[in-house]
Amino acid sequence: xxxxxxxxxxxxxxxxxxxxxxxxxxxxxxxxxxxxxxxxxxxxxxxxxxxxxxxxxxxxxxxxxxxxxxxxxxxxxxxxxxxxxxxxxxxxxxxxxxxxxxxxxxxxxxxxxxxxxxxxxxxxxxxxxxxxxxxxxxxxxxxxxxxxxxxxxxxxxxxxxxxxxxxxxxxxxxxxxxxxxxxxxxxxxxxxxxxxxxxxxxxxxxxxxxxxxxxxxxxxxxxxxxxxxxxxxxxxxxxxxxxxxxxxxxxxxxxxxxxxx
Amino acid sequence: xxxxxxxxxxxxxxxxxxxxxxxxxxxxxxxxxxxxxxxxxxxxxxxxxxxxxxxxxxxxxxxxxxxxxxxxxxxxxxxxxxxxxxxxxxxxxxxxxxxxxxxxxxxxxxxxxxxxxxxxxxxxxxxxxxxxxxxxxxxxxxxxxxxxxxxxxxxxxxxxxxxxxxxxxxxxxxxxxxxxxxxxxxxxxxxxxxxxxxxxxxxxxxxxxxxxxxxxxxxxxxxxxxxxxxxxxxxxxxxxxxxxxxxxxxxxxxxxxxxxxxxxxxxxxx
Numbered sequence: 349x350x351x352x353x354x355x356x357x358x359x360x361x362x363x364x365x366x367x368x369x370x371x372x373x374x375x376x377x378x379x380x381x382x383x384x385x386x387x388x389x390x391x392x393x394x395x396x397x398x399x400x401x402x403x404x405x406x407x408x409x410x411x412x413x414x415x416x417x418x419x420x421x422x423x424x425x426x427x428x429x430x431x432x433x434x435x436x437x438x439x440x441x442x443x444x445x446x447x448x449x450x451x452x453x454x455x456x457x458x459x460x461x462x463x464x465x466x467x468x469x470x471x472x473x474x475x476x477x478x479x480x481x482x483x484x485x486x487x488x489x490x491x492x493x494x495x496x497x498x499x500x501x502x503x504x505x506x507x508x509x510x511x512x513x514x515x516x517x518x519x520x521x522x523x524x525x526x527x528x529x530x531x532x533x534x535x536x537x538x539x540x541x542x543x544x545x546x547x548x549x550x551x552x553x554x555x556x557x558x559x560x561x562x563x564x565x566x567x568x569x570x571x572x573x574x575x576x577x578x579x580x581x582x583x584x585x586x587x588x589x590x591x592x593x594x595x596x597x598x599x600x601x602x603x604x605x606x607x608x609x
Numbered sequence: 610x611x612x613x614x615x616x617x618x619x620x621x622x623x624x625x626x627x628x629x630x631x632x633x634x635x636x637x638x639x640x641x642x643x644x645x646x647x648x649x650x651x652x653x654x655x656x657x658x659x660x661x662x663x664x665x666x667x668x669x670x671x672x673x674x675x676x677x678x679x680x681x682x683x684x685x686x687x688x689x690x691x692x693x694x695x696x697x698x699x700x701x702x703x704x705x706x707x708x709x710x711x712x713x714x715x716x717x718x719x720x721x722x723x724x725x726x727x728x729x730x731x732x733x734x735x736x737x738x739x740x741x742x743x744x745x746x747x748x749x750x751x752x753x754x755x756x757x758x759x760x761x762x763x764x765x766x767x768x769x770x771x772x773x774x775x776x777x778x779x780x781x782x783x784x785x786x787x788x789x790x791x792x793x794x795x796x797x798x799x800x801x802x803x804x805x806x807x808x809x810x811x812x813x814x815x816x817x818x819x820x821x822x823x824x825x826x827x828x829x830x831x832x833x834x835x836x837x838x839x840x841x842x843x844x845x846x847x848x849x850x851x852x853x854x855x856x857x858x859x860x861x862x863x864x865x866x867x868x869x870x871x872x873x874x875x876x877x878x879x
Contacts, residue, residue, distance in 0.1 A: 405782060407778050407782075425778070425781045425782055426782070427781075427782060427783070427784045429782065430782075430783075431779075431782050433775065433779070435775065437773075437775045437776055437778075437779040439776060439793075439794065439797070439798075440798075441797050441798070441800070450780075450783065450793075451783040451784075453793075454780070454783055454784060454785045454786075454789055454793070455784065502783050
């Protein structure tokens, strides 16, 4: 008996209607994600990748088809996932520390434990010294890191990340990649992330899914056979990495050229 | 990173420009004295004293009321009705605004009735309040409260409707209960709208109290201005008007202080 997949996306269609305009975001999307797997989803912007994450999180209902999470269909907000949206959704009236503490506060965890865990998380995402700043006083990258710390503390078994590191500079991005891989390994987390960055996708993922232009369908799928644990700094200089990257890049280029015709 | 400091600094720079420097205060005082002087000169010569009285009589009246303490009874009655009416209207308005804001069914159900009530000039309710609550201070409180209630309600309702759906979704994904969504996301998010409603409704509380006193009562500044008028006591009417104007300015001053304290929070919450 095979255990059910962590996330099973079955023939999912999603069409948005507003007045006369109809936008088809997803068409017959099928994807199986195993427990502890890290999956990267790449595709042109506006192709429906965020819509897919929203459907997994249960914020949108699919127009047709369904998402089965650990054997049961997602019909309401899926509280088993931690979701880091593309637009950061920090509470503007709370400072960094209180924002990161929010999930613990909701769960009714006492103040002492809360402060200890929040302090540790702030260190991990390198936001020391900004605890009492408000979101409007932070840069885009800092807000993203605050969201990441908050998601860490929520401690969901699955993490959905929508372009989590797009606003970060190169060094910080590497540090965050490293953090993400270590956390995912430590907590045996399943991770689905959307990105534009092929380098990031190959560095982090077990599997890369390339989507077509809207409506999003799977154009190609590539297993990344790089061993774990991975050293995010050096993995990109190995030959295996280079081969995977080049072959994916070649196929991406062809894919996008075909789209344009 | 210094954006907040910059904003606060800009505020500090702008404030003196608005109120004017010492020179402007001097000009303002001169204008006030000139008006009093012309008023005194015109009265009894160009215009009958009966219509416009004169500053000396008005000043004497104010002094007399202050010395025998009678003005304070009326002042206190008005301040009391204004503040209790304000507090009552603010609480009911805020609660109603939040409740209807989060309950689409209730807001759709009550929508036509609320529109009708809102369109109704609230002062027309005054006779009803006199019937219900009598000639005492309660009917003045009720009138002030009703005026405040609608302003605060409409602002709070708009604020709750404006809450960013992404923030609500985010909280729900982190296992927030419905109650937690309300107390930790919706209410704090609507707070700046609620404060805006409170600020604009302060003068209306005073209007409600004074109007209620004018219609039927035996104390309060509204009663006193009505009574003086009925006695053909022009100096008395002007004297009460001055007291009401001073009270209104004092209320605005209190509101400004409270708002300045909140300024940092408001900038930050934008």
